[in-house]
Amino acid sequence: MEKENTSFGVKEIARRANVSTATVDRVLHNRTGVSEKTKQRINDIIKELDYQPNILASRLASRKIITIAILLPNVSEETDFWEAPLLGIRRAEAEIRQYGVQVISYFFDLNSKESFTENVRLILQGDVHGILLSPSFIEETKQFAAECNERKIPFIFIDSDIPDLHSLSYIGPHLFKSGYVGAKLLTYRLQSNTKVLIINISKEVDNFNYLRIEEGFRSYFSDKNQPNEIVRIDIRETDYQSVARHLTYVFHLNKDIGAAFVTNSRVHTVASFLKNSHRTHVSLIGYDFVKENVGYLESDVIDFLICHRPEEQGYRGVMAFYQTLVTNAPVTRLSYMPIDIVTKENYEFYQN
Amino acid sequence: MEKENTSFGVKEIARRANVSTATVDRVLHNRTGVSEKTKQRINDIIKELDYQPNILASRLASRKIITIAILLPNVSEETDFWEAPLLGIRRAEAEIRQYGVQVISYFFDLNSKESFTENVRLILQGDVHGILLSPSFIEETKQFAAECNERKIPFIFIDSDIPDLHSLSYIGPHLFKSGYVGAKLLTYRLQSNTKVLIINISKEVDNFNYLRIEEGFRSYFSDKNQPNEIVRIDIRETDYQSVARHLTYVFHLNKDIGAAFVTNSRVHTVASFLKNSHRTHVSLIGYDFVKENVGYLESDVIDFLICHRPEEQGYRGVMAFYQTLVTNAPVTRLSYMPIDIVTKENYEFYQN
DNA sequence: GCAATTTACGGGCACGTGCCCGTAAAGGTA
DNA sequence: TACCTTTACGGGCACGTGCCCGTAAATTGC
Structure with a gap:
């Protein structure tokens, strides 16, 4: 019942390459200070062992906290639709807070393009690692996307899509x-x-x-x-x-x-x-x-x-960032939600 | 961008109680070797600080591996229905393997009650921390449940339910x-x-x-x-x-x-x-x-x-064990799946 | 040629928890 | 009192990774 097959870690790589773990670490995070030759040698060993970093240890040791900003329409008395994605976002946050991920929320008024751009400005002036948003205004979103691409901040659209802006992903209905x-x-x-x-x-x-x-x-x-x-x-x-x-x-x-x-x-x-x-x-x-x-x-x-499962959309949006930013896993560009049919007879089991 | 609000840990509790972290640890895992008085004192502080253990560190430090057994009908040429839950189970396993969770699979023949009981025997002779199964045969499942309850091994039913056997949860349709x-x-x-x-x-x-x-x-x-x-x-x-x-x-x-x-x-x-x-x-x-x-x-x-989202059922089944065994979170007794309606027009987006 | 700078790397602590081992103090027995 | 057992606790290493700091070696400038 003991852990045994816990695969290979940085230590083993270091041992095989006759270097210290610090050097391996430098290669893994492609920092400077390693000669081309040893870098090559270490990379070969990494490939050979199919090294997978231990996320637990990595997140524990790292002092960095990953910040994801969300930008959604506020929940007005007019419609509480946007409450659902927010719930999903909160659920995701609770799950991964322990792993050093933080979500900060911004809300704009669906009747005011200015409030959208203003919030974009606020988000971009802090330094965030990813932005999850509803691209409610087309022109404003285009500007936002241009800025993000320049600053290499990934962003994900939910609920509706604007193609060709190089978003990391779209999560929502077809x-x-x-x-x-x-x-x-x-x-x-x-x-x-x-x-x-x-x-x-x-x-x-x-x-x-x-x-x-x-x-x-x-x-x-x-x-x-x-x-x-x-x-x-x-x-x-x-x-x-x-x-x-x-x-x-x-x-x-x-x-x-x-x-x-x-x-x-x-x-x-x-x-x-x-x-x-x-x-x-x-x-x-x-x-x-x-x-x-x-x-x-x-x-x-x-x-x-x-x-279209709005709660799930919010959840997945945050989780997609977790995947790409923490575990480095690839994210699907288009993630179409199921088109669910709800009736009087099945609504009580529906999960938004 | 540094971690700061990383709440309080065992060290802080130990400091406040004027004991070592080892003693706090003993209290946290209610092991013996702590006097009533200090135990009380430590517990008070734990409550006061609303201490939440850091799962990352806990799982990293722990040498124990958690084993979950699954017991499902095999995927025959007759029906590949059970492939879906299995996929969900594999997905869950991949997500939490890093956290020291292991899934071992057993399959029985839907046309043979003996193969069911035989596999139950095999599972129970190894020492597992939880069992996820489809209770396809009623009498045999009752016996299984009795044995598990006696040995305090939690089990979860998916796809169909047999009430009153004190399963940890039922995950499936109404x-x-x-x-x-x-x-x-x-x-x-x-x-x-x-x-x-x-x-x-x-x-x-x-x-x-x-x-x-x-x-x-x-x-x-x-x-x-x-x-x-x-x-x-x-x-x-x-x-x-x-x-x-x-x-x-x-x-x-x-x-x-x-x-x-x-x-x-x-x-x-x-x-x-x-x-x-x-x-x-x-x-x-x-x-x-x-x-x-x-x-x-x-x-x-x-x-x-x-x-009824069979893949999701498998996924949730494993995750429910993760929740209860690793993070100690409570699990809902009845988790009815949505009753999804699939048509020619929406099936391509359906997520099983 | 020597000093100054840069490059390439190793040592080692830290993250928060689990748990082994060692030991002083308390209690028990003759 | 001397010896033994039990109780109650502390010290400290380990988990695997991140990263700071120190330093020998290589390179550069004069």
């Missing part, structure tokens, strides 16, 4: 496919003579996320030659009154709407409207496992919720 | 609810004038798992007053010929079957039959993300697969 799944569920029992309504409720104008989802949604309809007409509406105010007003109008114009698809977590507002206006026969599908939505799932107003 | 979800999906676009077929294909006679699933399935029908008649069939041979013969008979007797529900991963055999006999209009739902099933999902023969 939005197009997610919309595609939404369409499948919506049409599964849809009558062919009814119309389908796509609803986008959002203050931001350049929400290219929603566009991807809608593309996927429409793409299913054309792939399957679904005969249903698709109506769409953009609502730029998020309060119930405004949404109700717009919806009343749409439903007035289109008497035969059989199903509605909401491109984000505000589906509960629509559910509320449908319930109040006695239109619960309309199939309703939307996004995210937030409290209000689950309530309407429970009461059969929402048929399905699509989720 | 089978009743899982059947319930199956019924919801099946009826979502079912015509009321068709019959529904429940198919159970399994060699084992006492498969109480399947009974739970069926209960849940039927329970949905009665809860919702679904008018459809339910037909059921038990098939004790698993080869295609036998299954096809039985199904031909059933479909002959019941001309108006609109949907079929298979209670386990052998749904691909049924799919094959439906395809060959040109009955693909029948909705088909079954279990598990195994290769053959995904193939039929892809070709629209299977409508939905229900999955």
Whole structure:
């Protein structure tokens, strides 16, 4: 029951190379002060033994603390969606705090690009080893990425992606496919003579996320030659009154709407409207496992919720940094989350 | 960027109590050799400082290696379902090997209770610190549990549960609810004038798992007053010929079957039959993300697969032992897995 | 040629905990 | 009192790696 196969350590390498452990250490961390010849010799032995550093000892001996910054939208009363990733981040932090990893959190206002850039500035003025963020604003994120690349600070996007900025990883949904799944569920029992309504409720104008989802949604309809007409509406105010007003109008114009698809977590507002206006026969599908939505799932107003495990996203984001910064393991560039389908019957076991 | 808040360690406790670190250590591991008085004093300080041992240092210093045994059905050509938990177990092992944890694997034959008890004997004759197993045979598992409880070896069940045996944890699906979800999906676009077929294909006679699933399935029908008649069939041979013969008979007797529900991963055999006999209009739902099933999902023969993340089950099983044996963290007694819904549209992102 | 500088390397302590071994003090027995 | 056993504790090495500091050897400058 004793440890025996504890493989080879720095000592063994040093012994074989006839040098001290300090020299081996210099090679391992490619610091200066080793002649080309011995360096070569040591590297050969390292390869031969397939040396794996003992993380336990390494982290214990090291006085350095690794700092990861996160930058997410704050949890407003408007939506508590971002609470989930935060929980995952906290969970990851608790697990690896012992290993000398520290997470510092910054939050910005989804209605203010300035607050985003300001927080970016704050993060970059401290010295952090990695940044996990939601790239909510495209132009601002591009600038951020340029700065990080120059300063060689790795960053990871969660929840939505902006390609070609050389992020270390993207962790989040494949939005197009997610919309595609939404369409499948919506049409599964849809009558062919009814119309389908796509609803986008959002203050931001350049929400290219929603566009991807809608593309996927429409793409299913054309792939399957679904005969249903698709109506769409953009609502730029998020309060119930405004949404109700717009919806009343749409439903007035289109008497035969059989199903509605909401491109984000505000589906509960629509559910509320449908319930109040006695239109619960309309199939309703939307996004995210937030409290209000689950309530309407429970009461059969929402048929399905699509989720992308936001908590897991946060957890994985931090863990990906741990992997790359501490254990030096490679990180997958694209880590698409599962597209989960949540119903009244299975929601109680769902893990966000 | 230096470590600073590294809280208090054994040294600080020793200093405050005017004893050596060895004495503190004795108290921490409640070994003998400490007078009641100093023990009390030290314990008070430990509480006061809310001392958390440094796992890194602890694992590094300890020469003990923790051994976890797993006992699962072997991966036969008949079903590769158990490959998934095994993958999860391997993943967990790789993560915590560095921390002095070792996993040794045992496999039994699902068609032989003797192979189960024989492997139990083998496991118990070595000295292991925890056992992760699938309790496939009820009586044999009860005996096993009694032995473990006597010898104070913790064990965890995955995939299916036998209550009241004082397992440390159960990690797996809520089978009743899982059947319930199956019924919801099946009826979502079912015509009321068709019959529904429940198919159970399994060699084992006492498969109480399947009974739970069926209960849940039927329970949905009665809860919702679904008018459809339910037909059921038990098939004790698993080869295609036998299954096809039985199904031909059933479909002959019941001309108006609109949907079929298979209670386990052998749904691909049924799919094959439906395809060959040109009955693909029948909705088909079954279990598990195994290769053959995904193939039929892809070709629209299977409508939905229900999955319980078997890989995750294996991973969590091992990690639960790590938590309880290494970090002393509490483990939840019941850890129900999500009931995942997999379709042609989202399967490529599914994580088993 | 010699001093000054640079290069290449070794010694050894530290991280926080586990645990072996040694020993003074206390208690027991004749 | 002398001797033995038990109790209660301290000293100190080890785990494998990080890294500071010291120094002999090699190189450079004049």
